[in-house]
Amino acid sequence: MSATTLEHGRKVAASRKTSLHRQRLWALWGSYIALAVFVVIFLVPPFYTLITSLKSSAEISAQSGSPWLVHHPTLENFWYLITYPNFQTYYLNSVIVTVLVVVVSMTISILAAFSLSRMGFWGSQSLSTGVFLTYLVPPSLLFIPLFQIIGKIGLINNFWCLVILYPTLAVPFCTWIMIGYFSSIPKELDEAALIDGANYLQILWKIFIPVAMPGIIAATIFAFTVSWGAFLYPLAYLYTSHEMVLTVGIISDLIRGDVFQWGKIMAACLLASLPPIVIYAFLMDYYVAGLTAGATKG
Amino acid sequence: MAEVSVRKVVKEYDGGVQAVKGIDLDIADHEFVVLVGPSGCGKSTTLRMIAGLEEITGGEIWIDGDVVNDVPPRDRDIAMVFQNYALYPHMSVFDNMAFGLKLRKFPKDEIKRRVDEAARILDIVPLLDRKPRALSGGQRQRVAMGRAIVRNPKVFLFDEPLSNLDAKLRVQMRTEIKKVHQTVRTTTVYVTHDQIEAMTLADRVVVMNHGVIEQVGTPNDLYHHPTTRFVAGFIGSPAMNFLPCRVQDGANGGLAVRVTDTLTVPIPAARADRYGAFKGKEMVLGIRPEHLFEYHEQGKPGWTRVDLPVDVVEPMGMETMVHFFVDGAPVCARVDPATHAAPGELMPLTADLNQMHLMEADTGKVV
Numbered sequence: 001m002s003a004t005t006l007e008h009g010r011k012v013a014a015s016r017k018t019s020l021h022r023q024r025l026w027a028l029w030g031s032y033i034a035l036a037v038f039v040v041i042f043l044v045p046p047f048y049t050l051i052t053s054l055k056s057s058a059e060i061s062a063q064s065g066s067p068w069l070v071h072h073p074t075l076e077n078f079w080y081l082i083t084y085p086n087f088q089t090y091y092l093n094s095v096i097v098t099v100l101v102v103v104v105s106m107t108i109s110i111l112a113a114f115s116l117s118r119m120g121f122w123g124s125q126s127l128s129t130g131v132f133l134t135y136l137v138p139p140s141l142l143f144i145p146l147f148q149i150i151g152k153i154g155l156i157n158n159f160w161c162l163v164i165l166y167p168t169l170a171v172p173f174c175t176w177i178m179i180g181y182f183s184s185i186p187k188e189l190d191e192a193a194l195i196d197g198a199n200y201l202q203i204l205w206k207i208f209i210p211v212a213m214p215g216i217i218a219a220t221i222f223a224f225t226v227s228w229g230a231f232l233y234p235l236a237y238l239y240t241s242h243e244m245v246l247t248v249g250i251i252s253d254l255i256r257g258d259v260f261q262w263g264k265i266m267a268a269c270l271l272a273s274l275p276p277i278v279i280y281a282f283l284m285d286y287y288v289a290g291l292t293a294g295a296t297k298g
Numbered sequence: 299m300a301e302v303s304v305r306k307v308v309k310e311y312d313g314g315v316q317a318v319k320g321i322d323l324d325i326a327d328h329e330f331v332v333l334v335g336p337s338g339c340g341k342s343t344t345l346r347m348i349a350g351l352e353e354i355t356g357g358e359i360w361i362d363g364d365v366v367n368d369v370p371p372r373d374r375d376i377a378m379v380f381q382n383y384a385l386y387p388h389m390s391v392f393d394n395m396a397f398g399l400k401l402r403k404f405p406k407d408e409i410k411r412r413v414d415e416a417a418r419i420l421d422i423v424p425l426l427d428r429k430p431r432a433l434s435g436g437q438r439q440r441v442a443m444g445r446a447i448v449r450n451p452k453v454f455l456f457d458e459p460l461s462n463l464d465a466k467l468r469v470q471m472r473t474e475i476k477k478v479h480q481t482v483r484t485t486t487v488y489v490t491h492d493q494i495e496a497m498t499l500a501d502r503v504v505v506m507n508h509g510v511i512e513q514v515g516t517p518n519d520l521y522h523h524p525t526t527r528f529v530a531g532f533i534g535s536p537a538m539n540f541l542p543c544r545v546q547d548g549a550n551g552g553l554a555v556r557v558t559d560t561l562t563v564p565i566p567a568a569r570a571d572r573y574g575a576f577k578g579k580e581m582v583l584g585i586r587p588e589h590l591f592e593y594h595e596q597g598k599p600g601w602t603r604v605d606l607p608v609d610v611v612e613p614m615g616m617e618t619m620v621h622f623f624v625d626g627a628p629v630c631a632r633v634d635p636a637t638h639a640a641p642g643e644l645m646p647l648t649a650d651l652n653q654m655h656l657m658e659a660d661t662g663k664v665v
Binding site for chain 2 (some may be wrong): 188191196207
């Protein structure tokens with residue numbers, strides 16, 4: 001190879017490198033800008049919530065100075081809520097409802113997903129599709145017929161009705177996630193377990209649940225989020241404070257007519273956000289792994 | 299340990315596709331039988347039916363004197379090793395091997411004794427605490443075998459257990475499997491598409507094609523006395539050469555095989571009676587590459603000289619493969635590496651026709 005050819009080759013390689021470098025630089029700038037917009041949109045509201053929750057009612061209504069600064073930080077809003085019996089009731093009701101909804105939803109979803117993905121019975125494919133389609137029905141369409149059903153079984157204004165209602169929202173999606181996850185587990189694992197002497201329940205309990213734990217955690221977080229954050233159903237079905245959960249309890253107790261107790265509302269929102277934040281922080285890795293599992297496994 | 303019998307077994311899938319078309323096979327106690335054949339021949343389906351993982355459409359499967367058609371896999375007292383190992387990823391090697399015993403409620407000390415014994419046989423004692431993800435492919439396959447051994451089942455079933463391993467490890471594990479069988483002597487049914495694996499491991503090889511058994515026999519039997527063109531072509535590497543031909547009268551009152559206008563070879567006198575009835579018929583001459591070698595001046599009875607134009611030369615160290623085309627049909631010869639062969643040149647070869655096979659062109663039956 002001549003020296004000229006070599007030199008030309010080097011120039012082409014160098015220009016390609018520069019071009020790649022420039023492309024990467026643009027991609028990085030684009031990413032930073034998109035992320036900055038994302039941060040502003042999603043983190044400013046919680047920041048404002050935090051700021052407001054640390055202000056006294058007088059400072060909030062004073063309307064002097066920047067609303068983004070706290071001049072006399074106080075925990076009085078938090079203390080008020082922690083010692084307020086109704087708020088304690090809402091919190092406890094929310095915890096009871098959520099724990100039960102998660103347990104019920106996950107039990108149904110895991111059993112349904114296992115049978116739909118692994119038992120291979122007639123119509124299992126159509127049923128799997130049907131399960132997902134039910135998730136697409138908006139809850140706002142369902143709550144009127146459900147109101148009649150709940151009324152007939154005498155659970156209006158009883159937080160136990162939520163334990164029955166929320167799984168109708170959580171189970172389809174959780175089942176769908178679990179079907180995807182179970183399907184990614186090699187068929188030979190259940191066949192090996194069958195030959196080893198396991199029955200289907202043992203296969204589910206001893207093999208599938210441990211192997212599919214990331215998927216189960218992802219589905220659990222979803223069921224938790226549905227139950228903890230739901231607003232429409234408790235608003236429609238509960239109306240006395242001893243039955244209310246956090247989402248409706250906060251607005252019914254802390255908004256009196258046209259008086260908004262902003263400091264307490266914001267503090268209540270922050271306290272109500274604590275469990276999801278803690279759970280997400282601990283389980284986020286599993287959550288992401290669970291949602292992306294079907295993408296790469298054979 | 300037990301005998302296994304497959305009687306007129308049929309497997310038909312929805313839509314009428316028959317994967318297995320009424321096969322019969324008897325496997326003796328302690329025997330190592332290999333089912334071999336190309337993809338889709340029904341070998342894995344047969345194995346899975348023996349395991350109870352596939353329902354049988356027709357026929358009977360017997361294990362240790364009992365019909366097991368409706369017996370679930372866990373009650374058949376079999377153990378299976380899968381191609382992709384199928385180890386439980388969340389359990390340690392020990393727990394993987396002990397899983398079947400725990401389900402059968404074996405005492406703890408007995409479980410430990412059996413797992414330790416199997417681990418010793420397979421040389422995986424240091425791996426017992428590890429999870430499958432921390433093992434290499436070969437180690438995983440050993441654990442899968444260990445899981446089968448600890449159960450001390452009546453029958454071992456292997457479904458292409460070495461296909462996921464690299465070539466070197468495959469040879470090593472092949473020896474391991476043979477060694478394990480020599481130690482435990484459990485009746486074994488082994489499925490592979492690799493005819494070398496079949497030949498090296500089996501007491502008897504079952505060659506399957508299109509859902510039927512083409513031939514059952516010892517490896518040597520299949521190699522030297524194939525009954526069909528399919529078996530002749532499938533067993534042996536490189537594959538047997540096939541040349542369309544016609545049997546005709548030869549010199550000195552003998553018979554000859556006419557391959558092309560310019561290539562006619564005499565049939566050895568010892569075979570004249572056998573092939574006489576096929577005079578004038580369209581036949582196929584089969585000859586293995588090792589029976590087509592460099593020309594020797596001092597020949598033997600049944601050796602004949604053929605000169606063929608070299609197409610490709612493949613030196614392989616201990617031997618050289620030389621490829622030719624005869625009237626459009628590919629032909630391979632296995633020659634001494636010292637032999638000179640260059641593409642385009644005419645190469646003198648010896649054909650050992652004592653080892654020839656003659657098949658009917660239409661049925662593929664070896665005559």
